[in-house]
Amino acid sequence: MTFIEFTEHITSQYQADLPFVIYRKPDISEVYAYLQQDSILHFTANYKTNGFVMASFDLTESYIIPKTASKQIKAIFQPSESDKSTEIGETALELEASKVTHLRLVEKGITAIKEGKFKKVVLSRKETIAQKNRENYILIFERMLNTYPNAFVYVWYHPQVGMWAGATPETFFSLTDNELTTMALAGTQAYLPDEEVHWRAKEKNEQQLVTDFIVASLQPVSKTLNVTSPYTVRAGNLWHIRSDIKAVKKETVSNAKLIQALHPTPAVCGLPKDAAKNFILQHEGYPRKFYTGFLGIIAEDAERKLIDLFVNLRCMELQPDKVLLYIGGGITLDSDPEEEWKETVKKAGTMKNVLGLS
Numbered sequence: 335m336t337f338i339e340f341t342e343h344i345t346s347q348y349q350a351d352l353p354f355v356i357y358r359k360p361d362i363s364e365v366y367a368y369l370q371q372d373s374i375l376h377f378t379a380n381y382k383t384n385g386f387v388m389a390s391f392d393l394t395e396s397y398i399i400p401k402t403a404s405k406q407i408k409a410i411f412q413p414s415e416s417d418k419s420t421e422i423g424e425t426a427l428e429l430e431a432s433k434v435t436h437l438r439l440v441e442k443g444i445t446a447i448k449e450g451k452f453k454k455v456v457l458s459r460k461e462t463i464a465q466k467n468r469e470n471y472i473l474i475f476e477r478m479l480n481t482y483p484n485a486f487v488y489v490w491y492h493p494q495v496g497m498w499a500g501a502t503p504e505t506f507f508s509l510t511d512n513e514l515t516t517m518a519l520a521g522t523q524a525y526l527p528d529e530e531v532h533w534r535a536k537e538k539n540e541q542q543l544v545t546d547f548i549v550a551s552l553q554p555v556s557k558t559l560n561v562t563s564p565y566t567v568r569a570g571n572l573w574h575i576r577s578d579i580k581a582v583k584k585e586t587v588s589n590a591k592l593i594q595a596l597h598p599t600p601a602v603c604g605l606p607k608d609a610a611k612n613f614i615l616q617h618e619g620y621p622r623k624f625y626t627g628f629l630g631i632i633a634e635d636a637e638r639k640l641i642d643l644f645v646n647l648r649c650m651e652l653q654p655d656k657v658l659l660y661i662g663g664g665i666t667l668d669s670d671p672e673e674e675w676k677e678t679v680k681k682a683g684t685m686k687n688v689l690g691l692s
């Protein structure tokens with residue numbers, strides 16, 4: 335199937351108001367779709383059903399587009415020069431208001447760290463863009479494919495839930511039979527061509543906290559565990575620090591148990607997990623919904639088990655009359671609120687770029 339034919343199937347699916355997901359895994363040229371043949375909202379509690387999972391940060395919403403209820407199609411996407419001309423404005427006023435709110439939130443987080451409530455918390459905000467862009471979801475998908483070749487790129491739609499799109503640099507975990515791979519991702523700097531990246535102790539420590547958490551969470555459920563040294567990776571207009579983690583999972587550990595052990599990681603929540611999560615739910619002042627949740631594929635049969643899940647970062651909710659961007663950053667003892675604000679502005683650039691806004 336050509337990419338054009340692929341998009342025609344998606345257009346018919348959307349016109350019929352039926353659920354679908356289109357996605358591309360990092361560094362490959364195939365694009366895939368699950369086209370659900372009914373409009374039922376399917377839930378998954380045990381993550382055993384084959385299909386495409388979309389789970390919210392607080393796990394109150396864990397949906398699946400089941401394989402058995404869907405048509406699956408694929409095509410090859412050839413990268414092209416993307417057209418970035420579609421653009422709309424946003425109100426400076428809203429941005430100012432959200433800056434004050436975010437600075438206060440970060441200050442509260444730093445105070446709580448000083449009081450010993452937790453070591454790290456990831457605090458986020460939502461930015462509203464007065465742009466009617468839901469109908470442009472295919473153009474947005476193409477632009478994300480072109481701009482972020484090493485990201486997991488997707489558009490997900492369910493008539494009862496809404497439409498989400500994103501280009502995330504973070505794997506939650508992949509499982510092939512019992513071999514698990516995951517990553518510890520943290521630290522952010524702007525990508526500037528021809529400039530070398532230097533990480534400060536603050537960012538290195540922040541990333542180490544994430545690695546330590548993942549290792550400690552995987553130890554009880556794994557037979558073997560290996561971690562690479564941290565290295566620098568590019569995610570669009572940003573640099574991050576990353577370590578790769580490989581483990582062999584104990585046979586008896588279920589998907590649900592694994593998810594429970596790892597989600598939410600300190601890359602999106604904090605440390606200790608429960609204290610940071612409570613702080614987020616109490617103080618962020620808006621529901622994260624699917625931002626910092628996870629999404630991806632579950633494909634298990636008698637022969638083999640394949641799971642490929644990604645953390646939902648650098649994403650947006652495409653509502654009929656507006657676009658909502660979700661962005662955050664890790665706060666530790668030495669965080670500076672103004673710098674943290676700037677970091678969220680840079681991260682917002684990942685999605686604004688595909689909307690033609692930066």
Ligand SMILES: C=C(O[C@H]1C=CC=C(C(=O)O)[C@@H]1O)C(=O)O
Nearest residue numbers: 520521522601647661662663664
């Ligand atoms: C929470 C986000 O990014 C996470 C992933 C990489 C680096 C991060 C950081 O430097 O704070 C965050 O932990 C986001 O993009 O909204």
